[in-house]
Amino acid sequence: MTLVIAVDGPSGSGKSSAAKGVARALGFRYLDTGAMYRAMTWWMLREGVAVLDAEAVAARAAEPLLEPGTDPDAPTISVDGVDVSGPIRTREVTNAVSAVSSVPIVRERLVLLQREIIAAGDIVAEGRDIGTVVVPDAAVKIFLTASEEVRAQRRVKELAADPAATVEVTRTEQARRDLLDSTRKTSPLIKADDAHEIDSTELGLYEVIEAILRLAKEQT
16 A cells, blocks of 8 residues: 655755655655756746746646656656756746746646656655645645744755855745745645644754654554
8 A cells, every 4th residue: 555645845844854864764755846846947947938927838838858756865857858956956946936836737747747656656745735736635744844044044055055045035035935835826835734734943854754754653
């Protein structure tokens, strides 16, 4: 019987690190759905598509071939055969991904792909709408949160190579993205009614992983 662990929450809450840690501990596959939307956004930017123009994005959403890897020790995402795991993490992509991911046809296409991958067996999937839209019947649903300040600090560490990514700037950009993601009409970022909320503000990564593993154990 396949076990799906859905981990949702805003950026900087620690979803990726926690989800990968849980997947390793259980010997499960891992899926970063956010990387898929980032990869689509990266492709749109590279192709010169006006990412704020929903019709322009929709018109080309079927073109790129996205292939996400599911190894928690070496997660990858490729576009048309090219690994873009690094390029998709830039501030340019981060600040454009909410606009691209809000386009219905983009979400429809990627949700179908996500469901195909998830259906293949035990997996920890993380994103913003896993427990509400992608796999609403997931056995374990987690909504991971943290304070705005802590989330901004974590994101700055990820963007260490970008001197412009200060905590203040990152917090402002993050707040804007949170607003866009939580108010979009298609698959907004919300907590599923039956999700377990974990506030990671004052928790270490190991503590978050252990909390999720305890919840998963209750389902096996």
